[in-house]
Amino acid sequence: NAGVTQTPKFQVLKTGQSMTLQCAQDMNHNSMYWYRQDPGMGLRLIYYSASEGTTDKGEVPNGYNVSRLNKREFSLRLESAAPSQTSVYFCASSPSSGAGGQIFQYFGAGTRLSVL
Amino acid sequence: AQSVTQPDIHITVSEGASLELRCNYSYGATPYLFWYVQSPGQGLQLLLKYFSGDTLVQGIKGFEAEFKRSQSSFNLRKPSVHWSDAAEYFCAAYNFNKFYFGSGTKLNVKP
Numbered sequence: 647n648a649g650v651t652q653t654p655k656f657q658v659l660k661t662g663q664s665m666t667l668q669c670a671q672d673m674n675h676n677s678m679y680w681y682r683q684d685p686g687m688g689l690r691l692i693y694y695s696a697s698e699g700t701t702d703k704g705e706v707p708n709g710y711n712v713s714r715l716n717k718r719e720f721s722l723r724l725e726s727a728a729p730s731q732t733s734v735y736f737c738a739s740s741p742s743s744g745a746g747g748q749i750f751q752y753f754g755a756g757t758r759l760s761v762l
Numbered sequence: 763a764q765s766v767t768q769p770d771i772h773i774t775v776s777e778g779a780s781l782e783l784r785c786n787y788s789y790g791a792t793p794y795l796f797w798y799v800q801s802p803g804q805g806l807q808l809l810l811k812y813f814s815g816d817t818l819v820q821g822i823k824g825f826e827a828e829f830k831r832s833q834s835s836f837n838l839r840k841p842s843v844h845w846s847d848a849a850e851y852f853c854a855a856y857n858f859n860k861f862y863f864g865s866g867t868k869l870n871v872k873p
Contacts (some may be wrong), residue, residue: 650805679861686771688852688863689806696859704860736805738861749794749813749856753805 648672652737652754659727659761667722667757669737677740678720679751680704680712682733689736695720727761734758764789766855768864775843776872783838783867785853794856795836797827800866801849809851812836823847845871 653668671678676697681689681704691704695714709731711723720739724731735757742748767786775781787793794813798806810821817829827838836853848871853864 677859681863686865688766688768688865690863691860694860702859738806750796750808750811751806751861753798753807755805756803 650737650739650752650754652735652757654757655755656758657760659724659759661728661761663727663761664723664725665727666724667735667737667759668719669721669754670719671737671739671752672718673739673741673752674717675739675741675752676717677742678714679738679740680710680720680722681736681738682706682731683736683756684733692722692735727759729761732759732761764793764855764857764862766853766862766864768851768853768867770867771865772868772870774870774872777845778842781838781840781843781847781869783851783853783869785836785838785864786834787836787853787855788834789855789857792829792831795827795829796854796856796861797821797825797836797838798852798854799823799849800852806852809838843869843871845873847871 650671679694680692690706693712695701698717737754738751740751796811797809800806812819850866850868855862
């Protein structure tokens with residue numbers, strides 16, 4: 647059981663290049679999330695998908711797009727990378743977006759992105 | 763605005779000493795509350811969570827947290843810290859499909 651798998655683990659881009667960060671979970675979770683982590687700022691939500699077929703903006707969506715390809719996969723795309731997008735990106739999944747004891751998250755190991 | 767605050771950026775404790783990490787939240791109603799731990803180069807791991815009921819919740823690795831509604835706090839505690847507890851700790855709250863994270867507290871453990 648791999649949990650949440652993120653690829654790639656490391657990436658260096660030049661300003662203006664595009665790339666897609668991949669995330670897949672094998673726990674049959676309904677909800678998936680993309681965060682960025684910057685020093686001293688905790689995790690900030692970029693986009694989330696409460697269920698297959700839906701996506702919503704989080705706190706810092708500008709410069710990003712997402713696709714919930716199916717229940718397992720949730721990708722994050724940078725169309726034109728900027729140095730301000732240098733960060734560590736985490737994908738997470740959660741069993742449910744509703745109330746109750748199924749509200750918690752599993753995290754991937756992260757993607758370290760540098761934009762030069 | 764909804765927010766989670768961790769007032770301590772860095773904390774250093776001696777191995778074997780007790781630990782308390784502070785967390786405050788600002789929401790209209792009681793949100794669901796969590797503590798996560800992040801080791802260097804790793805993702806976040808859930809330590810414990812609070813939804814309702816008993817205000818003292820037990821987690822993994824010997825951690826516990828107490829919810830205090832009157833203080834809007836959810837502080838993490840451990841009676842005796844081990845060197846392997848050195849990591850960064852994040853408090854989080856859940857409300858309306860979203861998780862909100864504090865800025866984190868880095869814990870150093872002195873031998």
